[in-house]
Amino acid sequence: xxxxxxxxxxxxxxxxxxxxxxxxxxxxxxxxxxxxxxxxxxxxxxxxxxxxxxxxxxxxxxxxxxxxxxxxxxxxxxxxxxxxxxxxxxxxxxxxxxxxxxxxxxxxxxxxxxxxxxxxxxxxxxxxxxxxxxxxxxxxxxxxxxxxxxxxxxxxxxxxxxxxxxxxxxxxxxxxxxxxxxxxxxxxxxxxxxxxxxxxxxxxxxxxxxxxxxxxxxxxxx
Amino acid sequence: xxxxxxxxxxxxxxxxxxxxxxxxxxxxxxxxxxxxxxxxxxxxxxxxxxxxxxxxxxxxxxxxxxxxxxxxxxxxxxxxxxxxxxxxxxxxxxxxxxxxxxxxxxx
Numbered sequence: 371x372x373x374x375x376x377x378x379x380x381x382x383x384x385x386x387x388x389x390x391x392x393x394x395x396x397x398x399x400x401x402x403x404x405x406x407x408x409x410x411x412x413x414x415x416x417x418x419x420x421x422x423x424x425x426x427x428x429x430x431x432x433x434x435x436x437x438x439x440x441x442x443x444x445x446x447x448x449x450x451x452x453x454x455x456x457x458x459x460x461x462x463x464x465x466x467x468x469x470x471x472x473x474x475x476x477x478x479x480x481x482x483x484x485x486x487x488x489x490x491x492x493x494x495x496x497x498x499x500x501x502x503x504x505x506x507x508x509x510x511x512x513x514x515x516x517x518x519x520x521x522x523x524x525x526x527x528x529x530x531x532x533x534x535x536x537x538x539x540x541x542x543x544x545x546x547x548x549x550x551x552x553x554x555x556x557x558x559x560x561x562x563x564x565x566x567x568x569x570x571x572x573x574x575x576x577x578x579x580x581x582x583x584x585x586x587x588x589x590x591x592x
Numbered sequence: 593x594x595x596x597x598x599x600x601x602x603x604x605x606x607x608x609x610x611x612x613x614x615x616x617x618x619x620x621x622x623x624x625x626x627x628x629x630x631x632x633x634x635x636x637x638x639x640x641x642x643x644x645x646x647x648x649x650x651x652x653x654x655x656x657x658x659x660x661x662x663x664x665x666x667x668x669x670x671x672x673x674x675x676x677x678x679x680x681x682x683x684x685x686x687x688x689x690x691x692x693x694x695x696x697x698x699x
Contacts, residue, residue, distance in 0.1 A: 401660055409667030416671045420678055427682075442620070449616050457609040460650045464602065573650045577643045584635040588623035592631060 385561025393560055404567040408574050415578050418530050422585060425522050432519030434590025436527070439504055441495060445587035448491050449579065455484035456576040463569040466552075469559030475552050478565075481572065482545045485538055492535050499524070527586055534582060537575045544568055599655050608649045615642050 383393055390396040426433045458480040465473030503511025505528065506521040514520075548568055551557065557565055619638040627634055648654045653664055 398657060398660075401656065402663060405660060405663050405667070409663075409670075412667055412671055413674065416674050420675055423675070423679070424682055442623075446616065446620055450613065453609065453612045453616065456612075456646065456650055457605060460600075460605050460608075461602070464600075464605070467599065570651055573646055576650075577646055580642045580646070581639050584619055584623070584639050588619060588635055589632055591623040592626055 383560060384558060385563075397563060397566075400563045400567060401570075404570050408570060411574060415530075415533070418526070418533065419581065419585070422526050422530070425519075425526065426589070429516075429519040429522065430590070432516040433523050435516060436520055436523030437587055437590045439499075439502070439524075440527070440587045441498070442587050442591070444491055444495055445583050448488050449583045451484050451488050451491070452576050452579050455481050455488070456573050458484060459569050459572045463562075463566050466557055466562035466565040467559060471552060471555055471557070474557065474562075474565060475549065478545060478549050478552060482542060482549070485542050485545070489535060489538055489542075492531065496528075499528075530582055530586070534575065534578050537578070541568075541572055541575055544571070599652070600649055604649060608645055611645055612642055615645075 386393055386396055390399065458477045462474050462477035462481060465477055499505050500509050503509045504524055506525045510517075510521060512520050545568070548565060551564065615638050619635055622631070622634050622638070625631075647664065653661060
């Protein structure tokens with residue numbers, strides 16, 4: 371029994387938690403766990419999208435007017451930036467599977483920078499909304515007949531893009547943690563689950579924006 | 593580890609990225625066309641296509657186990673239930689001329 375115990379430790383793969391049989395089982399559990407979390411996130415954002423749908427169907431005039439107040443160029447630019455960051459993130463996971471520390475590090479840094487660019491653009495967009503008095507409750511200037519319904523649109527705009535931006539900020543924080551661990555050489559070709567599940571999170575945040583962009587910036591443009 | 597022998601290549605990732613860029617350009621272009629009542633539908637179809645491509649390739653669902661595939665599909669099924677049941681309520685309000693018709697209802 372004792373010899374068996376020692377033997378087990380000698381062959382214990384790096385990064386394998388003791389409750390798992392092998393790396394494959396651990397990876398499967400980790401991915402399933404991350405997807406469980408992402409499904410709660412999908413339903414969480416689903417509430418926002420559903421609210422948007424109900425109000426948009428009720429107040430189409432105000433919601434069409436709302437999209438005209440948003441900068442389509444900045445929205446499209448941010449869409450490209452975020453999809454590009456998804457590509458660099460996918461490449462980071464790819465490099466970590468190959469066991470390339472520097473490759474992983476490089477693509478994670480690129481992802482971090484692109485995330486930062488997105489948030490900077492968002493900051494300028496928000497500032498413009500304050501300047502133009504389009505922030506319900508804080509700086510609201512429209513006085514027309516549709517003003518209350520337009521305020522609903524902008525409440526949803528700030529709620530949805532704000533919650534999305536919060537996810538980006540949390541993601542950027544996690545990226546710094548991943549960068550430090552990667553630089554230290556914590557991850558190998560066999561053990562890289564943290565990089566992979568962070569990738570899932572980052573792609574999820576990208577998907578949310580893929581829906582936010584047409585819903586807020588594009589619908590009712592014609 | 594056995595499932596990793598068919599993981600995506602760099603070429604796949606670049607093809608996925610190009611597809612997403614083309615679809616982004618398409619949705620911006622379509623937003624300025626007169627598609628009548630179908631404009632919203634086209635925008636949402638393009639967004640759903642983009643999301644599907646991201647999930648299948650970037651998020652590796654195509655290369656994952658059947659169990660994970662089922663898990664992800666179940667998540668979206670519940671999203672569909674959230675939308676379908678809520679909209680069934682809003683859309684059907686006022687059909688019977690009940691006193692609740694002053695509540696928010698879809699015309």
